[in-house]
Amino acid sequence: MSTSNQPNPGLLVRSLYGLDVARLRRTMRLGLKTLWMHRLRSLLTVLGIVFGVCSVIAMLAIGEGASYEAQEQIAKLGSQNIILTSVKPSEDQKISQSGRTSFVLEYGLTYRDLDRLRHTIPGITIVVPSRVIRDYIWNISRRVDCEINGTVPWYPEMRNHRVATGRFFTMTDMDTRASVCVLGAETVPMLFPLDAPLGRDVRVGPDYYRVIGVMESRGKVAQPDTSTGAAKPAAYQIFIPLETAKTRYGEVLIKRRTGSLEAEIVQLHEVTVRVADRDRVLAVADAVKELLEHHHKKKDYEVVVPLELLRQAERTKQIFNIVLGSIAAISLLVGGIGIMNIMLATVTERTREIGIRRALGAKRRDILTQFLIESVILSGTGGLLGVILGVAIPVLVSYFAGMKTIVTFWSPMLAFSISALVGIVFGLYPAQRAATMDPVEALRHE
Amino acid sequence: MATPIVQCENVRKTYQMGAVSVAALRGVSFDIHAGDYVSIMGPSGCGKSTLLNLLACLDRPSEGHYRLGGDDVSQLDDDALSAIRGKRLGFIFQSYNLIQQLTVLENIEVPLYYQGRSESECRALAIELAGRVGLAERIDHRPFELSGGQQQRVAIARALVNDPLVILADEPTGNLDSTSGEEILKIFTNLNRNGKTLILVTHDSGIARHCSRTIRLRDGEIESDVHQ
Numbered sequence: 001m002s003t004s005n006q007p008n009p010g011l012l013v014r015s016l017y018g019l020d021v022a023r024l025r026r027t028m029r030l031g032l033k034t035l036w037m038h039r040l041r042s043l044l045t046v047l048g049i050v051f052g053v054c055s056v057i058a059m060l061a062i063g064e065g066a067s068y069e070a071q072e073q074i075a076k077l078g079s080q081n082i083i084l085t086s087v088k089p090s091e092d093q094k095i096s097q098s099g100r101t102s103f104v105l106e107y108g109l110t111y112r113d114l115d116r117l118r119h120t121i122p123g124i125t126i127v128v129p130s131r132v133i134r135d136y137i138w139n140i141s142r143r144v145d146c147e148i149n150g151t152v153p154w155y156p157e158m159r160n161h162r163v164a165t166g167r168f169f170t171m172t173d174m175d176t177r178a179s180v181c182v183l184g185a186e187t188v189p190m191l192f193p194l195d196a197p198l199g200r201d202v203r204v205g206p207d208y209y210r211v212i213g214v215m216e217s218r219g220k221v222a223q224p225d226t227s228t229g230a231a232k233p234a235a236y237q238i239f240i241p242l243e244t245a246k247t248r249y250g251e252v253l254i255k256r257r258t259g260s261l262e263a264e265i266v267q268l269h270e271v272t273v274r275v276a277d278r279d280r281v282l283a284v285a286d287a288v289k290e291l292l293e294h295h296h297k298k299k300d301y302e303v304v305v306p307l308e309l310l311r312q313a314e315r316t317k318q319i320f321n322i323v324l325g326s327i328a329a330i331s332l333l334v335g336g337i338g339i340m341n342i343m344l345a346t347v348t349e350r351t352r353e354i355g356i357r358r359a360l361g362a363k364r365r366d367i368l369t370q371f372l373i374e375s376v377i378l379s380g381t382g383g384l385l386g387v388i389l390g391v392a393i394p395v396l397v398s399y400f401a402g403m404k405t406i407v408t409f410w411s412p413m414l415a416f417s418i419s420a421l422v423g424i425v426f427g428l429y430p431a432q433r434a435a436t437m438d439p440v441e442a443l444r445h446e
Numbered sequence: 447m448a449t450p451i452v453q454c455e456n457v458r459k460t461y462q463m464g465a466v467s468v469a470a471l472r473g474v475s476f477d478i479h480a481g482d483y484v485s486i487m488g489p490s491g492c493g494k495s496t497l498l499n500l501l502a503c504l505d506r507p508s509e510g511h512y513r514l515g516g517d518d519v520s521q522l523d524d525d526a527l528s529a530i531r532g533k534r535l536g537f538i539f540q541s542y543n544l545i546q547q548l549t550v551l552e553n554i555e556v557p558l559y560y561q562g563r564s565e566s567e568c569r570a571l572a573i574e575l576a577g578r579v580g581l582a583e584r585i586d587h588r589p590f591e592l593s594g595g596q597q598q599r600v601a602i603a604r605a606l607v608n609d610p611l612v613i614l615a616d617e618p619t620g621n622l623d624s625t626s627g628e629e630i631l632k633i634f635t636n637l638n639r640n641g642k643t644l645i646l647v648t649h650d651s652g653i654a655r656h657c658s659r660t661i662r663l664r665d666g667e668i669e670s671d672v673h674q
Contacts, residue, residue, distance in 0.1 A: 020562075022564070022565070023562065026559065026565065033547060034547050037547050352543070353545050353546075355543075356543045356544075356545060356556075357545075357556065357560070358504075358528065358531075359502065359504060359531060359537050359543075360531065360532060360537065360556050360557045360560060360604070361528055361529065361531045361532020361533070361557050361560040361561060361608075362528060362532075362560045363524070363525045363528040363529070363560070364524060364525070364528075365525075366560060439504045440499050440504045440505055443504075443539075443543070
């Protein structure tokens, strides 16, 4: 028999050309009906697409949420800032430096470092030094293990950490070494569960401090991965003027442990440097690192550049997106192959139907459209189910695991359109095969 | 006399089977006029099926001319042949060839659907035709819920729905018991009385007796052409 099974490239174009809406609707209804007759098969066929689309949207949402949180936290540190922290040198360094384990350990950033920074590096506008002392804070009989931050009046502005009520201390408070304090938001309910803290006094050791303000809650804060000197990062914070802290605590910190005494001398626990020009942050950071390296024999400090972290987070996110994109592409490819496979089987199974339709006046393009629409319905339904699941999963994850998730507008859109496209691409070959069948042969098919 | 509906003029069909070419039809000429009831008979391998495929516009002759309703359709392209099939021909097959996932009504509508007629028009015509073959009660049934005779009646309705010039029937009673077969033949006779042109391919001379004319084929040539 003279069959014309050659692929016909013009067929698709002519098929689209010859379509009208009413007919398209009827063909779609027919396709839905046919697919509905084989519900289980259709469902299994689209599962690949469903899971592909759903996992991509869900993973994107979770990744987006995580990166948003990370960036938020980094932004809190201030993108124009360079944060220097004192680090307790490791044990072997202690021995190698002095030849013996000293009773009084001296390390960290010094006031001289601060002066050097201020005078040698241009473009640094403000420097926030702070001392961190760890001690108990009392309100009559209530006690909290707190991080006492001795710092400067411009700390809130510099670190994007605002005062919620009351005020921060001023230059005057600094100069007069006033006994005032500002409480961290988390500290308040521990010390003052019933009444407002403003104007009340808290006790640290023998000294009393008047509460003049309360900070905003920070939520989770990205802590540079180090233990800052003597203190571990604590949720409970209290801020006092740096000068007051200097006078009250001196430079020697004594830690009492059962059976032993350990003393440390740390002048400054943390210094925040602000660079005026955002573009120069990284260059200044290098200069700062070099300067500190020159004056510190031991690596007893650490330099954290939030902007660098931000860049890193962005790069990480980019890589994450590329990986995700590849997974999406692979899963949609697999899903598409599944659809193609089933459509090929369907075409063979329905050879006779194709023959009948051709005999009754169906043109090649009618057959092509019919099968193409079926595969697009399959992949489109799969995409839709995937989008629904993919949007629902992040919501559930946020609800049950408390993770932040962000479903961006474009990810379900893109996932859905790509899955519909997969239907066209992978449905084309089976549909083409159906359309180019010889009607005589098709009618004879058992 | 009016122009014949079907004009075959020295129609030849040769198939290429590898290196050998097999001549299935070796120059067949005949005319069929409106209102004729023709049976085409012959032993298997005589070219019956080939001739039917040509008459049905499912295939093109290698040589010669085939005019259907006055137009030469022997060298039309695929799309044009599809359109001709949809407009001018009605088909009835031995194995009914209904589409299983469609209801009776939807099966009857298929030829109209490909002519791009409106849905309401299709529906109305299909319901009318279902009534004419006595299946008004069963329009929402699926083919597998019907008996063979009923299925063949659906096929007849489908063949009539586009008001074709010629109805081609290929062994229409071959799968039926004698009672159902008689019934179908009675419908054919009635259709013919109402002016329909029928061409019936069969090997059963009992059926051929119902027809007004019998063309016998042998080895790809017309052996006899008898008007009764």
